[in-house]
Amino acid sequence: xxxxxxxxxxxxQGVLFAGKFLxxxxxxxxxxxxxxxxxxxEMRGGTANCSIIISDDPVxxxxxxNPDVLLAMNLPSLDKYENEAVPGxxxxxxxxxxxxxxxxxxxxxxxxxxxxxxxxxxAPNLANMIMIGxxxxxxNAVSIDNLEDAxxxxxxxxxxxxxxxxxxxxxxxxxx
Amino acid sequence: MTDKVLMKGxxxxxxxxxxxxxxxxxxxxxxxxxxxxxxxxxxxxxxxxTFLQAESEVSAINMVYGVAGAGYRVMTSSSSPxxxxxxxxxxYIVGADLPALIVNVQRGGPGLxxxxxxxxxxxxxxxxxxxxxxxxxxxxxxxxxxxxDLTIKAFDLADKYRMPAMLLADGTMGQMMEPVSxxxxxxxxxxxPWAANGTKGERKHNIINSLYLKPEILEKVxxxxxxxxxxxxxxxxxxxxxxMDDAEYCVVAFGIASRVSKNAxxxxxxxxxxxxxxxxxxxxxxxxxxxxxxADKVKGxxxxxxxxxxxxxxxxxxTNCKKPVVLCNRAGGMIPSPEQVLDSIKNxxxxxx
Numbered sequence: 001x002x003x004x005x006x007x008x009x010x011x012x013q014g015v016l017f018a019g020k021f022l023x024x025x026x027x028x029x030x031x032x033x034x035x036x037x038x039x040x041x042e043m044r045g046g047t048a049n050c051s052i053i054i055s056d057d058p059v060x061x062x063x064x065x066n067p068d069v070l071l072a073m074n075l076p077s078l079d080k081y082e083n084e085a086v087p088g089x090x091x092x093x094x095x096x097x098x099x100x101x102x103x104x105x106x107x108x109x110x111x112x113x114x115x116x117x118x119x120x121x122x123a124p125n126l127a128n129m130i131m132i133g134x135x136x137x138x139x140n141a142v143s144i145d146n147l148e149d150a151x152x153x154x155x156x157x158x159x160x161x162x163x164x165x166x167x168x169x170x171x172x173x174x175x176x
Numbered sequence: 177m178t179d180k181v182l183m184k185g186x187x188x189x190x191x192x193x194x195x196x197x198x199x200x201x202x203x204x205x206x207x208x209x210x211x212x213x214x215x216x217x218x219x220x221x222x223x224x225x226t227f228l229q230a231e232s233e234v235s236a237i238n239m240v241y242g243v244a245g246a247g248y249r250v251m252t253s254s255s256s257p258x259x260x261x262x263x264x265x266x267x268y269i270v271g272a273d274l275p276a277l278i279v280n281v282q283r284g285g286p287g288l289x290x291x292x293x294x295x296x297x298x299x300x301x302x303x304x305x306x307x308x309x310x311x312x313x314x315x316x317x318x319x320x321x322x323x324x325d326l327t328i329k330a331f332d333l334a335d336k337y338r339m340p341a342m343l344l345a346d347g348t349m350g351q352m353m354e355p356v357s358x359x360x361x362x363x364x365x366x367x368x369p370w371a372a373n374g375t376k377g378e379r380k381h382n383i384i385n386s387l388y389l390k391p392e393i394l395e396k397v398x399x400x401x402x403x404x405x406x407x408x409x410x411x412x413x414x415x416x417x418x419x420m421d422d423a424e425y426c427v428v429a430f431g432i433a434s435r436v437s438k439n440a441x442x443x444x445x446x447x448x449x450x451x452x453x454x455x456x457x458x459x460x461x462x463x464x465x466x467x468x469x470x471a472d473k474v475k476g477x478x479x480x481x482x483x484x485x486x487x488x489x490x491x492x493x494x495t496n497c498k499k500p501v502v503l504c505n506r507a508g509g510m511i512p513s514p515e516q517v518l519d520s521i522k523n524x525x526x527x528x529x
Contacts (some may be wrong), residue, residue, distance in 0.1 A: 018184065019433070020353065023182055023353060024182055027180065027182060027355050031354075033182070033354065033355060034353070034354050035182065035353055036348065036351065036352040036353075037352075037354060039207070039208060039291070039347070039350055039351050040291075046444050059435075059440040060435050060436070060439035060442070060514070061432075061435045061436040061438070061439045062348065062354075062432075062435065063348070063436070063511060063513075067511060097392070139180055153182070154182075164371035
């Protein structure tokens with residue numbers, strides 16, 4: 001099985017970090033993985049997206065144009081990628097930031113107020129991980145087991161105290 | 177579980193270079209390869225090495241020239257416009273027969289171009305670039321693992337043949353993360369009796385120079401250098417074949433283009449088209465023999481490139497134009513999609529029966 005994931009939003013939402021977590025989760029499950037950021041001249045702000053492929057077979061092209069799973073973290077991202085997702089794909093929408101519903105009916109849509117939920121748990125930067133939790137629930141890309149192993153790989157040692165809150169955010173999204 | 181870690185291609189190059197014994201890095205930041213410099217800036221001071229951000233690419237390559245002359249493993253990295261600036265220094269390093277590693281994580285050109293991935297420095301990397309008769313050993317990684325493995329290989333080949341080697345990657349390869357395990361290097365450093373590293377009063381001076389005012393001598397030096405090139409062409413060619421056993425059509429692609437092409441080849445096979453892929457890993461020496469042999473079996477070739485078509489000339493030369501060679505390309509920082517390559521395969525299969 002191969003899952004092609006696209007996470008899209010604006011800079012600062014943790015799009016790349018969320019993707020890296022997902023890729024490590026796949027790696028720790030002995031899957032083949034790739035992670036490719038869109039890179040632009042800006043360091044902050046602007047659009048950010050990230051292609052992650054998790055597969056049982058070697059990954060060919062690391063570029064995801066037609067995702068099996070799309071995480072849309074702002075409206076421009078949904079506008080841009082909604083029609084690129086494959087039929088039957090999972091599309092997860094941050095409904096705090098995106099007021100509209102999907103126009104397509106041939107995909108599985110999930111609306112989760114991730115940004116509001118993150119604020120409510122007093123961790124406004126963790127909407128990304130809430131979205132990842134929901135994504136793990138609704139797709140078969142990776143398992144929910146042993147989350148912390150992957151989290152330890154992506155949260156730098158200096159910030160190890162943030163592992164717990166990141167885990168909470170993932171579980172909050174997973175159980176939404 | 178695995179001992180592999182996720183690393184960006186750029187970081188894998190830097191760590192592999194350190195493992196290979198490189199303790200001297202000179203560079204100047206440019207997207208999309210800045211992570212190499214950043215990694216070196218962090219690591220080199222901790223392991224007794226030198227990281228130096230030069231005032232320009234020209235300066236950096238001449239620092240490489242100096243350290244290479246002293247017999248130490250040394251590298252620089254940049255992206256397309258910066259590599260153009262280094263060409264004079266590269267030519268001097270070649271002229272002085274010194275080993276060094278130059279990494280080019282290509283972006284779109286010409287001029288300042290853009291910052292998105294490209295393969296349009298193929299001519300520059302494989303046909304010269306600077307002035308004079310010369311070649312660079314040119315390696316083209318197609319995965320983060322190869323970014324590491326071929327960095328080590330490049331240092332070894334450069335030392336073995338006393339010449340600079342170039343790792344020719346692109347923005348995608350530099351920016352993407354994949355699982356990688358950085359190999360431990362156990363080989364002993366090559367003896368460099370020619371190095372200008374102090375006579376200790378025990379031997380004559382070694383002179384590092386690229387100036388030969390007597391044409392007879394300069395001619396001889398050139399001929400001798402090309403004898404080494406002939407050995408490299410005979411012994412160091414590397415390539416990967418994918419589904420070529422019964423192939424009727426052959427895609428030729430390197431780096432990121434080969435990754436995209438693999439998807440297309442796999443899909444075309446599902447649709448009943450017998451197509452395979454030859455991926456040059458060494459761009460110089462170019463895998464001429466395997467392509468020439470393939471030309472006797474297949475009906476046509478497709479060169480897939482992130483350029484206006486540069487490697488395609490080498491494919492035509494290698495195959496002596498025995499079979500048609502068509503181009504499938506994007507340029508300026510755009511990447512062909514697997515669908516575009518698949519369409520190209522289907523068209524070729526339709527037109528050349």
